[in-house]
Amino acid sequence: MPITLHVVDESGAYGKRDGLAEASALVAKGCKVWIDAVGHDAELQPFLEHELKLHPLLIEDLLEDRPAPKVEDYGAALYIVAHGVALDAKQEICSIEVDIVLTSSWILTHRHGPASAVDSLASELERKPQPLQRGPAFIAHAILDRLVDSYLPIVDEWDDQIDRIEVAVVERATPEVVQQIFKLKRALQALRRGAVHQRELLSRLSRGEFPLVSGDALPFYRDVYDHFLRVTDLSDSYREILSGALDIYLSTVSNRMNEVMKTLTLVATIILPMTFIAGVWGMNFEFMPELHWRYGYLVAWIVMLAVGGGMVAWFKTRKWL
Amino acid sequence: MPITLHVVDESGAYGKRDGLAEASALVAKGCKVWIDAVGHDAELQPFLEHELKLHPLLIEDLLEDRPAPKVEDYGAALYIVAHGVALDAKQEICSIEVDIVLTSSWILTHRHGPASAVDSLASELERKPQPLQRGPAFIAHAILDRLVDSYLPIVDEWDDQIDRIEVAVVERATPEVVQQIFKLKRALQALRRGAVHQRELLSRLSRGEFPLVSGDALPFYRDVYDHFLRVTDLSDSYREILSGALDIYLSTVSNRMNEVMKTLTLVATIILPMTFIAGVWGMNFEFMPELHWRYGYLVAWIVMLAVGGGMVAWFKTRKWL
Amino acid sequence: MPITLHVVDESGAYGKRDGLAEASALVAKGCKVWIDAVGHDAELQPFLEHELKLHPLLIEDLLEDRPAPKVEDYGAALYIVAHGVALDAKQEICSIEVDIVLTSSWILTHRHGPASAVDSLASELERKPQPLQRGPAFIAHAILDRLVDSYLPIVDEWDDQIDRIEVAVVERATPEVVQQIFKLKRALQALRRGAVHQRELLSRLSRGEFPLVSGDALPFYRDVYDHFLRVTDLSDSYREILSGALDIYLSTVSNRMNEVMKTLTLVATIILPMTFIAGVWGMNFEFMPELHWRYGYLVAWIVMLAVGGGMVAWFKTRKWL
């Protein structure tokens, strides 16, 4: 059922209808109404235009997918676009957009598919209708609160991954670790992109800038802002930690490389001169008197070892060994 | 025809003339007039000076190519320089400048060549004259909207390229990928240069700072601003992704280099000592008793393989292999 | 004992009770009361809710661990979350959170375990009750002052470590130094994360923004702010010094590497051609007239040394040696 009405009448009793049929009448009667719309519905656009008399641009924005969270003041109505996050089938982060139109007597929410933040609130209202009883601003708060909470499991999951990366980077420093670092970095970037606008949006809502969100609702919005600040603070510090981990990885790899190079240098520069000397006495000249000398071979060994040992000694004095 | 007049008279009827002949009379009659001028025209400058009485500096700016988008308030008139983008013959981005002079009764646009944003609006007016009927501020909005929309196909094209680069950088990591990254980076820089000023311009227009753009036009300008913000947000995130891709490329190349170096080290440090030993028994000394020993050759092989195997074992203990 | 009351009655006499039993009565009598609560206590939450009538969100924040320092104005009460630091069992920095609710007549502090900043003040009050006599804002100041002071020993310890690192990086440049640099860098990051919010909090308190902290208390808060600024300034400059030390390390390592490579190049490019020449005259062709020449061997040496010497000379002209 794409459209649901949640109603609290003058007596404070909670009720629920499907479809828009009674919406205008209920609002006119002074009930507190939450209109929860999912996806495109044939009767929705005319209703927004002719019954609620929303601005054409607001309707256009509402029905389309808008990438950035924002809040716009249309006088009698406040238009809020907020994001939650979820993991898709490939375990990648995708953002869940919820559009909210808030007035003093009714609130309209719209999204393109299931959004657990809104769905869970809708099903809880039956048992606990207080938010709607207190007014539309508290429904908006409840939704924003749940949207912000949807970031937490993902941030927690990252926390685990970062702990594993930090251990791995010191112990193994394999290219796989770098792959993981880059992957996590990109996920953080993706989150941060929307988060900048969402933080701005929540900050403005909690500052008492809009008359529709004021008085006793403000501390609740400030609370949501605080929670979201925690998410962005954490993602900032994850970014720093990942940069640090990458630095450690690069430094480890470079140290290892240096050791490898030094070994090559060592072996090659010790052995090459010795090989040369062996080559000299392997020449076939007729007149090479030392070849016929009784201790020639012994001396050859002594010379070769002396050259090799000299190289080693020279390295030691230069502290390369 | 370089100059076209679009007119909506008091009755709301739309008409179109060529040339400036009737312009002053129509404005005086209270018609809503859009003067659309292309390139340099002999009668334009005197008209701007003597009929419209524009500030000499405004006229100078209008007729020349100015690099940066801006908005200037001349009291009765608002001078806007805005940019769109197009691909030139070499498939490189070039910016299309449109200058707008906006007053409460008429609007003047000027550009140096065809600009699809303006041309498409001009040809649509015949069928849908509403923007001009609603007033000059809505013509200005329609042009800005189309200018901003001209960024979208280019940003989409980049999106595809970046996807391909991200795949390529992990799979192949050839220098060609780097060339592509640098090329795209430069294109992004070029776009961002003008975009900073254009965003500022749109933000000021949508903030209600200018009396000529106010009331019911404001939400439309805010909408354009939002669209443009999407463009600049996207180009910012492309920049981050490209930087990330470059980091991955460099890390991949450096890993590969390390492997190559390790192989060289391995082969050279194993083979060089063995070659030296073969060289020793290739010397021609007369008194080398082991040469005459029955199992000398066998022992030589054993010694050489032991040295090589020892090297391999040492590498294994150091985890280089 | 989880809850302690510190009381100064109208006569200025100081007293101390356990538990919340008399709290409401004492506040009603106009005594200055400091309620110091540690951890969760069954009677605390109802007391906060029903006796002190605090906002439900404030109570929730107070009883939970909140990561970021902040100050919130609830009208009659000011809610402050401040951090101190301590070293845990593994000698790593952990932050100590103290929550403060400040009104004109009483002050409530809450923390989850022992916090030396609060405990030392509590035990000093018996001897020197002046802060409580002067009013709750001075108790809050005393706690903030001690929390800020808790940073000093850690900053001093870092100072020593950085001095050692700076010496080590020039003298030895071993990978261990880099490990230390990265470790210290992470500790600094951890400190800076909370410090940004804490500095903001102290700055707001010392600016006279809140009526509950004003007049003669302001210079004292400014003093705490100054102290904390010193801590953050120091940690900023440590970060710069560590970055500099890392640069020096990398530059030293790279210099050393260059020297090693140059040596390898030198030895290899001098010896390899000489070995080749020795190999030539080690061939077994029947008709190699120079082999039978009397001075062949001598000339061979001359040729080989000339080639080696030529290489050295060429290096010298290129300034590689």
Place this chain on the structure above:
Amino acid sequence: MPITLHVVDESGAYGKRDGLAEASALVAKGCKVWIDAVGHDAELQPFLEHELKLHPLLIEDLLEDRPAPKVEDYGAALYIVAHGVALDAKQEICSIEVDIVLTSSWILTHRHGPASAVDSLASELERKPQPLQRGPAFIAHAILDRLVDSYLPIVDEWDDQIDRIEVAVVERATPEVVQQIFKLKRALQALRRGAVHQRELLSRLSRGEFPLVSGDALPFYRDVYDHFLRVTDLSDSYREILSGALDIYLSTVSNRMNEVMKTLTLVATIILPMTFIAGVWGMNFEFMPELHWRYGYLVAWIVMLAVGGGMVAWFKTRKWL
């Protein structure tokens, strides 16, 4: 002649005197006077002090070389220090300082040597005295305009150099290109240093902050500000392009280095094992049965080629070739 008076009397007639003799009288008579002073002059300082009654600090600043552009409001007088640029004998950029004291009736300019911006204006005034007729603020504008224009040929010259560098970096990537990049970078830095303050100065003048520059003069100052913004925007984008060019250079050099290294690895790891095998059969052991076998030599070649080919094949499987 170090001091020249340009005068427009009440009738609007333009005249020119040398020296300061009549200056006070002309100002007193209500003429518009421009006092153009070059270098140090014995009569200048007393005149500034006693006739014009300027603040001692203003006089000190005026007669000395001050490095940074600035504007200072002394109530009745506005003190402006602005910079132009010129190329010195070594084709390096040097800045030309012009000091301006602006009041409602007279204007004083001072510089230490020839400044084409001022000199060209002075010689043009004879033919076109309008700026002085319109008032001192227009003389100040004309000078600032010409100072800003003096940046253009240098920026154009850089444009050419950068185009050449961009081509060179891709095609040749020699160290000379890097030298050029670093040289141009330094020149850009030198320009940017003063430009920050100059932009600030022009921005403040064009904002209508000072009563002495207001009304009909403002659009002209805004125009100068716009021109200067173009210069700084260009120099910013040049900096970005140079950074990009340096990145391309480094990436090209590193690619080339990788290829060189891979070749060395290839040749060395193929040839070294083959050389070892040849060395084995060059040993002089008495009992090496294969040496006496008819097909020994053929088999030796097969073995050696097989080892070399095996190496090549292994490289191919690892995609190093």
Place this chain on the structure above:
Amino acid sequence: MPITLHVVDESGAYGKRDGLAEASALVAKGCKVWIDAVGHDAELQPFLEHELKLHPLLIEDLLEDRPAPKVEDYGAALYIVAHGVALDAKQEICSIEVDIVLTSSWILTHRHGPASAVDSLASELERKPQPLQRGPAFIAHAILDRLVDSYLPIVDEWDDQIDRIEVAVVERATPEVVQQIFKLKRALQALRRGAVHQRELLSRLSRGEFPLVSGDALPFYRDVYDHFLRVTDLSDSYREILSGALDIYLSTVSNRMNEVMKTLTLVATIILPMTFIAGVWGMNFEFMPELHWRYGYLVAWIVMLAVGGGMVAWFKTRKWL
């Protein structure tokens, strides 16, 4: 003598006393008094507390060493902490702190040792008592001016060093140059740390924010601010130049390394195959027909040179040579 009184009485006559004995009386008489205190003095603290009635926190700050320059407004008194610099015995920069308490009738300065900025002013007052005659704000200005001037010789010295470094980095590029760059960079960092706060302090004083520094004193404070801005601008540009010099150094070193590597590759890849071929014909197989061929040796040389020449040719086609 730790405490000196400089007094200008109602008649404008200048006098000087030692010790604090007459201080209160002189201030009460309406004399302009400058109290210059050095180090700790037994009578100082009671005097500050009981006679001047300064705030306890101000006294604490004054007598201790505070690291960061600042200005604090205590209503009737302005508390300024300013820094000068000097070179210590090891030719390293150390900062000289001077604390100033400024009121409308008297001024107090305190420092822990000799400070040439204050000492030179004190000795000049005897000859030129004008600053004290004009009022305490002019004494404060004179001290700040001299403190700022103390930066100049150090900045000049750096200028020379940087010139030498810039030449050295291009000509020699030895590790010693890098050491110098890092050393200078650290000195610049040390200076910048305090300078940020000092610039803020001078900016606030020169903005007319404090009633005690106003009117005719303001241009003088603005002048000091300007001078200090010059110091910080210079140190900023030095930092940029040093970064540039480091980049040039690294690029030079890397170029040199590349050349060295290319040479090694060249020699090794040319000589190794030739050595292999010589090794082949050095084998002792019985049936190697070419060994017995008359032109075998000649052909061997041709083959070896052909292989070497082929390598060189291949390098040339790849532009590595």
